[in-house]
Amino acid sequence: MQELFHNIANFVKEKFPNQDFIPLHAPVFIGNERKYVMETLDSTFVSSVGSFVNRFEEMMCEITGASYAIAIVNGTNALHLALLLADVQRDDEVLSQSLTFIATCNAISYIGAHPVFVDVDRDTLGMSPNSLSAYLKQNAVRNEDGFSYNRITGKRIKACVPMHTFGFPCRIDEIATICQEWNIVLVEDAAESLGSYYKGIHTGIFGKVGTFSFNGNKTVTCGGGGAIVTNDEELAKKAKHLTTQAKVAHPWAFVHDAIGYNYRMPNLNAALACAQLEQLSPFVENKRELASQYKSYFDTLNIDFHTELNETSANYWLNSLILNSKEEREEFLTFMNSNGVMARPVWELMHHLSMFEHCEKSDLSNSEWIADRLVNIPSSVRL
Numbered sequence: 001m002q003e004l005f006h007n008i009a010n011f012v013k014e015k016f017p018n019q020d021f022i023p024l025h026a027p028v029f030i031g032n033e034r035k036y037v038m039e040t041l042d043s044t045f046v047s048s049v050g051s052f053v054n055r056f057e058e059m060m061c062e063i064t065g066a067s068y069a070i071a072i073v074n075g076t077n078a079l080h081l082a083l084l085l086a087d088v089q090r091d092d093e094v095l096s097q098s099l100t101f102i103a104t105c106n107a108i109s110y111i112g113a114h115p116v117f118v119d120v121d122r123d124t125l126g127m128s129p130n131s132l133s134a135y136l137k138q139n140a141v142r143n144e145d146g147f148s149y150n151r152i153t154g155k156r157i158k159a160c161v162p163m164h165t166f167g168f169p170c171r172i173d174e175i176a177t178i179c180q181e182w183n184i185v186l187v188e189d190a191a192e193s194l195g196s197y198y199k200g201i202h203t204g205i206f207g208k209v210g211t212f213s214f215n216g217n218k219t220v221t222c223g224g225g226g227a228i229v230t231n232d233e234e235l236a237k238k239a240k241h242l243t244t245q246a247k248v249a250h251p252w253a254f255v256h257d258a259i260g261y262n263y264r265m266p267n268l269n270a271a272l273a274c275a276q277l278e279q280l281s282p283f284v285e286n287k288r289e290l291a292s293q294y295k296s297y298f299d300t301l302n303i304d305f306h307t308e309l310n311e312t313s314a315n316y317w318l319n320s321l322i323l324n325s326k327e328e329r330e331e332f333l334t335f336m337n338s339n340g341v342m343a344r345p346v347w348e349l350m351h352h353l354s355m356f357e358h359c360e361k362s363d364l365s366n367s368e369w370i371a372d373r374l375v376n377i378p379s380s381v382r383l
Helices: 002-015 033-043 051-064 075-085 103-110 129-139 172-181 233-243 267-277 280-300 326-338 365-373
Strands: 068-072 093-097 114-118 140-142 148-150 156-160 185-189 209-213 226-230 319-322 374-377
Touching: 002 280, 002 326, 033 051, 033 267, 051 068, 051 226, 051 267, 068 075, 068 233, 075 103, 075 185, 075 209, 075 226, 075 233, 093 103, 103 114, 114 129, 129 140, 129 172, 156 172, 172 185, 226 233, 280 319, 326 365, 326 374, 365 374
Parallel strands: 093 114, 093 156, 156 185, 185 209
Antiparallel strands: 068 226, 140 148, 148 156, 209 226, 319 374
């Protein structure tokens, strides 16, 4: 086994030459980043008002096909606001995945709502429409008010938040149909899937609201940063209003008409984001080429390299291997990280965390199976 891992480490190092340590996903700044940041500094508009914020929102609409985009300070805040736009209220339930980054559950918890975990599909790593449908048929009922309620808890099931894990689109059209049948608002967590498409449609625009992240380890980054996309004009206006402290427009008076949030992306970050978005297509092409090389190599070793569904085009944000057991996963992680190649397991499943272990859940056999076996390997854009 050690010899096998040694050969894998060497292969990865060949893909990223002249590096003492190969990170999982490092940012690449080879475009107009410095130029746009300096323009922002010279303008003195470094906070949440500025031309680059507007340009960023326009570019996000062009890339995703959404009618409206709202620049947000980070992906977690984008999720929080998206749930508020979906009218999720305290003690509502929100269907999600246990196999996800904690930001999803944190955003739900900010409102005082409760996550409910359904399983994922092994071939997408994202929410399983079959698991979602089965959970609702067994545990939910439509009331006279038109909403769905959990028979066990009595709580309203208001929203559903599937995630496109590691940039691989889940079966989002089937999930959207199920949500429509049960009058559940679909909030799409596309934090990791900028540049990914499902049946020719960009992720993030299948539901009422979609969210993206531009954290430092994403395909394109502005240090932090997030975005909300929607085709609903009224929701877009409400999002901009709430993210600017719900301030009523006036030349000088400070009047606010709701509880608002300081969630607008600063112009300084937007400048960096615009330069990065200009390079999204070549970045994704670069990453897909790396994924193709990985797949060819791991096929020769009979190691399962995770790939996209036929009807999807993934950005391959993070490349993933499915190993044979939890024990093999631990050996792999120990060897790689001790030999100059960063490797990581999937996140700790949400229902294993003390904050969420009490939450309602379906059978999560696929989530457990994946968590025991999956590892991520270096996936950066290569210069």
